[in-house]
Amino acid sequence: MTRVLHRFADRDAMCEAVAREFLAVLAEAVETHGSAHAVLTGGGAGIGILDAAARLVDTERNSGRNTAQLAEHTAGQAPVPEWSQVHFWWGDERLLAGGEAERNDEQADAALLRRLVAEYGLPEENIHRMPSTELAVSPAQGAEAYSADLAAFADDEEDDEQRARLLLPRFDVLLLGVGPDGHVASLFPGRDSLTVSGVCCVGESDSPKPPPSRVSLTFDAISTAERVWMVVAGQDKAAAVARAFTDGTAVEEIPAVGALGRAETVWHIDQAAGSALTEESTGD
Ligand SMILES: O=C(O)[C@H](O)[C@@H](O)[C@H](O)[C@H](O)COP(=O)(O)O
Numbered sequence: 001m002t003r004v005l006h007r008f009a010d011r012d013a014m015c016e017a018v019a020r021e022f023l024a025v026l027a028e029a030v031e032t033h034g035s036a037h038a039v040l041t042g043g044g045a046g047i048g049i050l051d052a053a054a055r056l057v058d059t060e061r062n063s064g065r066n067t068a069q070l071a072e073h074t075a076g077q078a079p080v081p082e083w084s085q086v087h088f089w090w091g092d093e094r095l096l097a098g099g100e101a102e103r104n105d106e107q108a109d110a111a112l113l114r115r116l117v118a119e120y121g122l123p124e125e126n127i128h129r130m131p132s133t134e135l136a137v138s139p140a141q142g143a144e145a146y147s148a149d150l151a152a153f154a155d156d157e158e159d160d161e162q163r164a165r166l167l168l169p170r171f172d173v174l175l176l177g178v179g180p181d182g183h184v185a186s187l188f189p190g191r192d193s194l195t196v197s198g199v200c201c202v203g204e205s206d207s208p209k210p211p212p213s214r215v216s217l218t219f220d221a222i223s224t225a226e227r228v229w230m231v232v233a234g235q236d237k238a239a240a241v242a243r244a245f246t247d248g249t250a251v252e253e254i255p256a257v258g259a260l261g262r263a264e265t266v267w268h269i270d271q272a273a274g275s276a277l278t279e280e281s282t283g284d
Contacts, residue, residue: 003260003265004266005245005277006266006269007269007274008270008271009270010272011048012048014233014269015051015052017268018049018268019053019056022038022173023053025172025173025227026038026081026086026172027081030081030086033170036081036085036086036087036172037086037089037153037170037172038087038088038089038171039174039175039217039225040089040090040091040108040175041090041091041092041104041175041176041184041185041231042090042107044233044234045177046176047108047111050108051112053112054112057080057115058115060080061119061120082121083116083120083121083122084122084126086122086126087128087153087169088113088128089169090104090105090108090128091216091217091222092104092185092186092187092214092215092216092217093105093129093130093142093215094211094213094214095131095132095133095138095139095211095213095214095215096132096211096213098129098133098134100132102211103132104130113127130215136215138203139203141203142201142203142215143199143201143202143203146215147199147201150167150168150169150201155168155169162220162223162224166198166199166200166220166221166224167200171224172225172226172227173225173226173229174228176228176229177230177231178241178256179240180236180237180240182240182253184222184230184256186207186214186215187255188204188208188209189253189254193216193218194219194252194258196218197220199218199220200221201217202218203215222258222260223261223262226263226264227263228261228265228266229266229267230269232267232270233272234270234273235272235275237269237272238272238274238275238277239276240254241269241273241276245267245277247281
């Protein structure tokens with residue numbers, strides 16, 4: 001699997017470009033499959049993309065084009081999916097009480113999802129939140145509960161053996177922020193969760209990034225996604241990005257190297273996050 005590197009001048013430029021591509025993938029998936037499934041990430045870059053997507057969706061609506069015209073987007077316009085057929089999932093979540101500001105779903109609600117439900121026809125039941133502490137007393141229990149939620153939407157097209165075995169929907173695009181230590185979702189360097197297989201979700205009780213209790217997709221689940229997009233901005237990520245693009249770097253050291261999509265794996269980075277990359281590491 002060849003990893004593709006897209007570089008942008010800064011975080012805002014990256015978020016705008018990724019948001020546009022994100023909407024286009026969802027629109028195409030609805031047209032092709034009748035549904036679209038996106039996996040969201042927490043973190044500044046992940047939420048920044050949702051903020052940018054909200055602006056694009058509003059701009060398209062204010063353009064006065066109807067849904068059919070919006071779907072037939074021309075260059076420069078952001079295609080917008082039929083939201084009633086779109087489903088949102090999470091790659092990880094902080095195991096906190098529902099509505100807590102630190103939860104990834106709460107930040108996604110504020111950035112985009114509440115508006116899609118209120119104004120654009122996204123059904124609340126299409127937002128598949130990872131459990132809160134009201135529903136799961138431990139990360140392990142949260143992982144089990146989310147696995148059941150995912151299984152209820154298992155892809156009946158079954159064009160992927162691992163997806164069928166894990167009872168997962170077709171993830172059309174899966175976003176992952178990357179930490180300064182190279183973690184993705186809540187899969188951290190040196191942790192047992194990196195090698196958990198045969199299941200789609202895993203609990204983390206001692207996250208080095210607060211809060212400590214989290215639920216995460218496993219690499220087995222991540223690798224069933226059609227498109228895996230890392231979204232990385234900031235100087236504090238430069239070392240992790242450089243290590244990720246150094247041949248031989250192990251998943252145990254930089255978990256992000258283990259995140260590979262079925263059809264594509266793209267690293268969307270800004271200039272600062274790419275500042276330690278060498279021509280040798282990227283083949284430029
Ligand atoms: O729950 C979380 O904390 C996130 O899912 C986590 O994996 C995040 O994406 C990275 O830590 C990058 O975060 P930034 O983009 O804010 O650096």
